[in-house]
Amino acid sequence: MTHWIRKGATLLLLAVPGATLAELGSSLGPDIRPETRPEGLRMAATASAVPRPVLRPVGLQDVRMQQVATSDTGFRNWIAEFRSRAVAAGIRKATLDAAFAGVQYDRSVIKLDRNQSEFNKQIWDYLDTAVSSTRVANGRKAMARHSAALDRIEAQYGVDKAVVTAIWGLESAFGAARGNNPLIASLATLAYDGRRGPFFEEQLIAALKIVQSGDVAPRAMTGSWAGAMGHTQFMPTSYLAHAVDFTGDGRRDLWSDDPTDALASTAAYLKHFGWKKGQPWGVEVRLPKGFDLVRARRSLTRSPAAWADEGIRDVQGRAVPNYGKAAILLPAGASGAAFMIFDNFAVIERYNKADAYVIGVGHLSDRLKGGPAIQAVWPRQHRAISSSQRKEIQRRLQRKGFAVEKIDGIIGPNTIDAIRAFQKSAGLSADGFPTQDLLTALGG
Numbered sequence: 001m002t003h004w005i006r007k008g009a010t011l012l013l014l015a016v017p018g019a020t021l022a023e024l025g026s027s028l029g030p031d032i033r034p035e036t037r038p039e040g041l042r043m044a045a046t047a048s049a050v051p052r053p054v055l056r057p058v059g060l061q062d063v064r065m066q067q068v069a070t071s072d073t074g075f076r077n078w079i080a081e082f083r084s085r086a087v088a089a090g091i092r093k094a095t096l097d098a099a100f101a102g103v104q105y106d107r108s109v110i111k112l113d114r115n116q117s118e119f120n121k122q123i124w125d126y127l128d129t130a131v132s133s134t135r136v137a138n139g140r141k142a143m144a145r146h147s148a149a150l151d152r153i154e155a156q157y158g159v160d161k162a163v164v165t166a167i168w169g170l171e172s173a174f175g176a177a178r179g180n181n182p183l184i185a186s187l188a189t190l191a192y193d194g195r196r197g198p199f200f201e202e203q204l205i206a207a208l209k210i211v212q213s214g215d216v217a218p219r220a221m222t223g224s225w226a227g228a229m230g231h232t233q234f235m236p237t238s239y240l241a242h243a244v245d246f247t248g249d250g251r252r253d254l255w256s257d258d259p260t261d262a263l264a265s266t267a268a269y270l271k272h273f274g275w276k277k278g279q280p281w282g283v284e285v286r287l288p289k290g291f292d293l294v295r296a297r298r299s300l301t302r303s304p305a306a307w308a309d310e311g312i313r314d315v316q317g318r319a320v321p322n323y324g325k326a327a328i329l330l331p332a333g334a335s336g337a338a339f340m341i342f343d344n345f346a347v348i349e350r351y352n353k354a355d356a357y358v359i360g361v362g363h364l365s366d367r368l369k370g371g372p373a374i375q376a377v378w379p380r381q382h383r384a385i386s387s388s389q390r391k392e393i394q395r396r397l398q399r400k401g402f403a404v405e406k407i408d409g410i411i412g413p414n415t416i417d418a419i420r421a422f423q424k425s426a427g428l429s430a431d432g433f434p435t436q437d438l439l440t441a442l443g444g
């Protein structure tokens with residue numbers, strides 16, 4: 001889990017239209033999903049191997065105006081106050097003494113937190129990295145190396161081992177980039193900083209509970225700068241809720257070289273959120289000419305047979321088997337790939353809500369199993385659009401009378417519907433995808 005998400009904290013947006021917002025923690029990291037997930041998953045951190053589909057916290061501008069607190073004295077005072085809140089939450093004084101020994105305010109963490117790109121990455125650029133030939137090759141080796149553990153994990157949780165391995169690949173490059181920031185210091189710095197203070201304070205309390213449980217020594221508790229831990233980048237609250245000791249040594253160990261507990265914890269997490277055994281995340285499909293693109297939306301689900309009746313087939317021209325109800329997703333709009341996605345797509349979203357991330361995990365898992373690359377050609381001529389351009393699209397839609405709830409630069413379902421309504425009225429393909437061309441078509 002890498003990305004971050006935080007609760008309540010900020011939302012990040014993704015570039016991909018269908019993608020709505022993911023709250024990620026920060027940009028490249030861990031994830032955690034805020035409110036959608038009770039416990040929050042992780043989000044993560046930056047160190048992850050794959051740049052997360054980018055996200056940028058909403059409200060960054062405001063944040064920049066705030067004075068960044070950097071006073072070490074202020075940090076010390078904050079810790080003193082925090083300790084009483086932690087004690088009230090059940091953390092023993094001895095645990096606090098051990099965990100905070102030598103902890104210092106870490107300016108680099110704040111710098112990373114503020115350093116968010118204004119541009120979202122286009123999905124094809126993200127997938128080039130997320131599912132590169134190197135990652136596929138490394139993933140196949142990792143799967144072979146850990147096949148015994150992965151088979152046992154799949155048997156116990158019913159979650160496709162290739163999906164678990166793919167998450168591992170995106171979160172830490174199969175363990176190569178687990179993050180070596182001291183977790184307590186990073187979380188305390190972010191909690192003190194206050195931009196997403198309550199979220200990070202909750203994570204800090206959870207981290208202290210982990211230390212208190214004896215699963216890991218404070219100094220061995222490392223992670224991404226935003227608090228995502230170990231091979232599959234669990235945030236502390238997700239750890240408390242879902243981590244498992246699969247090796248049977250009495251510790252839920254996400255940090256050591258052996259990824260077994262981390263992989264099992266990820267499978268347990270996906271199972272908890274409703275993974276359906278035997279169901280794919282999605283299947284690349286081709287749409288028939290004349291398909292009404294407004295029907296490509298998450299809220300419209302039909303059986304694969306019903307979609308086949310409309311002429312939707314897999315890339316080999318076959319009807320998709322009946323894996324359960326499915327929606328059609330066009331992550332890059334009218335051009336580029338189309339996917340028939342199933343309920344398991346939403347389960348992977350519990351790791352990171354960005355469409356690009358979920359497709360990255362799903363497609364990498366397919367490739368690990370020997371599947372082919374995505375067949376469609378992406379519209380690589382489309383340049384990424386910035387947050388201010390997304391806001392401008394919303395402003396122009398509003399001016400033309402299309403209902404946009406908020407000018408926030410977040411291309412969520414409401415904005416997508418407004419884009420589609422405009423496109424229909426202008427005789428364009430109603431794919432709801434924000435592009436530079438759309439901005440131009442909307443006029444000044």
Ligand SMILES: [Ca+2]
Pocket residue numbers: 244245246247248249250251252253261
């Ligand atoms: Ca263990």
